[in-house]
Amino acid sequence: MIDMQVAVVKYNAGNIYSVTNALKRLGVEPLLTDDAQQLRQADRVLFPGQGEASGAMAYLREHGLDQVIRSLTQPVLGICIGQQLLCRHSEEGDVDCLGIFDAEVKRFSPTRHEDKVPCMGWNKIYDTKSELMTGVEGQFVYFVHSFYVPSCPETIATADYIQPYSAALHKDNFYATQFHPEKSGSVGERIIRNFLEL
Known part of the structure; x- marks a missing residue:
């Protein structure tokens, strides 16, 4: 067992259990x-989730979790919608988000018939930076999303779908991935382990 307290933010966004299971596989008993x-x-x-941005933000505000998350000083990892909610604003429901990353979350605009939204499946990440991304340059990870964060100064990994975009972000003690490390096999496990070892 890894001797540290790892909390998973419990809110109205689904798919939290795959994250808790991934942590248990690494010897962590997480607190939901x-x-x-x-x-x-x-x-x-960990701030994971799948769902819709405006509904998730309404829930966070209603329960005071928006202020709590902004105030955290230990390493924080947002996953999927967790990454998007850490940004300044999302086109999904036209909602102001937590504002940790100064970025606008945009909806994919297909340019060709074969561009499907949501983007689902395995995709390669590249131009990796930060300790979070140690050992995963050029590896494939699993994505499911209709919205994306454009490349910005906080981008620490890039993926291509319709155009290049932020596969992961980092600012101060906040880290985030658009992909699901908990569904990305040994590569995702390496990223979660990197996070625990930061």
Whole structure:
């Protein structure tokens, strides 16, 4: 067992259990919580989720979790919609988000018949930077998303679908991936392990 307290933010976004299962495979018994004190005291916080941005933000605000997440000082990892909610604004529901990353989340605009939205499946990440991405340059990870974060100064990994975009972000103690490391096999496991070892 890894001796650290890892909290997973509990809110109205699905797919939290695949993240808790991925942590258990690495020897971590995660705490699934929406309690402000437990989140602030944890050694690491994961902010995962699938769902719709405006509904998720409404829930976070209603429960005071928006302020809690902004105030965290330990390493935080947003996953999928968790990455998008850490940005300034999302076109999905035209909603202001948490504003950690100064980026606008945009909807994919297909340019060819074969461009399907949502983007689903395995895709390669490249131009990796940051300790989070150690050992995964050029590897394939699993994506499911209709919205994306354009490339920006905080981009630490890039993927291509219709155009290049941010596959992962980092600013201060906040990290985020658009892809699902918990569904990305040994590569995703390496990224989660990197996060725990930051």
